[in-house]
Amino acid sequence: MSSHEHTSSFNVKDIWRVFFVLLAITVVEFIIALAVPESFMAKDIKNWLYIILTIMKAFYIVAYFMHLKFEKINLIYSILLPTVFILGVIAALMYESNYWLDIR
Amino acid sequence: MASTTAITGKKSIWDGGSEPFGASYGKLMMWFFLLSDAFTFSALLLAYAAIRFSAGSWPVPDDVFAAIPFVHGNHYPLVFVGIMTFILIMSSVTMVLAVEAGHRGAKNEVVKWMIWTIIGGIAFLGCQAWEWSHLHHDGAWWGNNPFLNADGTAGHVNFTNLFFTITGFHGFHVFSGVVINVIVTLMAANGVFDRRGTYETIEKVGLYWHFVDLVWVFVFTFFYLI
Numbered sequence: 001m002s003s004h005e006h007t008s009s010f011n012v013k014d015i016w017r018v019f020f021v022l023l024a025i026t027v028v029e030f031i032i033a034l035a036v037p038e039s040f041m042a043k044d045i046k047n048w049l050y051i052i053l054t055i056m057k058a059f060y061i062v063a064y065f066m067h068l069k070f071e072k073i074n075l076i077y078s079i080l081l082p083t084v085f086i087l088g089v090i091a092a093l094m095y096e097s098n099y100w101l102d103i104r
Numbered sequence: 105m106a107s108t109t110a111i112t113g114k115k116s117i118w119d120g121g122s123e124p125f126g127a128s129y130g131k132l133m134m135w136f137f138l139l140s141d142a143f144t145f146s147a148l149l150l151a152y153a154a155i156r157f158s159a160g161s162w163p164v165p166d167d168v169f170a171a172i173p174f175v176h177g178n179h180y181p182l183v184f185v186g187i188m189t190f191i192l193i194m195s196s197v198t199m200v201l202a203v204e205a206g207h208r209g210a211k212n213e214v215v216k217w218m219i220w221t222i223i224g225g226i227a228f229l230g231c232q233a234w235e236w237s238h239l240h241h242d243g244a245w246w247g248n249n250p251f252l253n254a255d256g257t258a259g260h261v262n263f264t265n266l267f268f269t270i271t272g273f274h275g276f277h278v279f280s281g282v283v284i285n286v287i288v289t290l291m292a293a294n295g296v297f298d299r300r301g302t303y304e305t306i307e308k309v310g311l312y313w314h315f316v317d318l319v320w321v322f323v324f325t326f327f328y329l330i
Contacts (some may be wrong), residue, residue: 010204012204015204022193023193027242033166034182052196059316065196065200071126075125075126075127075132075135078136079135083142085143089150090150093153094157096154096158098158100158101157101159
């Protein structure tokens with residue numbers, strides 16, 4: 001049974017390791033938000049750091065908790081490739097919102 | 105030529121009778137449902153980003169979300185939402201532990217970890233209910249924004265509209281997740297999965313629960329940090 005092969009690839013110790021990674025990333029986000037003054041780090045740079053750290057957290061949740069990293073490659077691509085459409089919406093809305101701001 | 109005959113001679117994985125994706129029908133469809141749900145949440149969050157950017161000035165999250173229960177008159181930015189984030193990540197961990205116990209067929213452990221997951225979900229919903237009622241008490245609701253923009257002008261009403269819509273939609277997902285978790289926990293406790301010979305249902309429900317956690321990670325960043 002395939003589910004028994006999965007257990008060997010991701011055990012209880014790994015679960016807690018991923019938990020501490022997620023916790024550590026969240027703590028870093030809090031330190032950036034509360035302890036780093038904006039005179040030292042501009043809000044724009046902070047925002048980019050938040051987005052990068054968020055995507056890191058998303059990777060750990062999807063890859064390990066949702067087990068996608070250990071699935072067959074065609075399942076991985078079926079789920080990850082369609083998210084390219086989200087990048088399309090981001091590009092379109094960045095362009096649009098710039099225009100909305102200009103005409104305001 | 106030799107290799108071609110070898111391939112046509114072999115039964116393809118698409119000929120039926122096997123799982124081409126290495127996942128059952130139900131698990132595969134759960135993944136595709138979550139993909140479509142990810143598009144829905146992306147649309148909501150990106151609409152928020154576009155409206156906020158084009159607004160020019162916007163309320164400051166550190167000032168709006170600075171209250172914690174039972175403490176009055178103080179400024180604690182991000183503390184309460186930090187607790188909520190921790191609760192949801194923690195309940196994701198207990199969910200993986202339930203799935204792991206399911207792989208071993210350990211019924212009592214599955215039930216134990218599922219109950220912890222349900223407690224986490226209910227705790228999160230309780231926190232959200234408190235936050236909503238606190239904001240509502242301050243006069244914030246759909247169509248009503250009492251918080252000033254960062255530059256001191258009257259706050260954009262889209263700030264509260266989008267906040268209550270998006271956290272509400274996410275909260276509805278958490279609520280559905282708790283209901284589904286209760287159902288599968290009762291099924292596990294009654295030995296349904298032992299009779300089926302597989303705890304795969306726990307895995308499918310687990311995928312949904314982790315997705316709810318995943319969405320919260322993004323909601324947290326876009327509403328509370330940026």
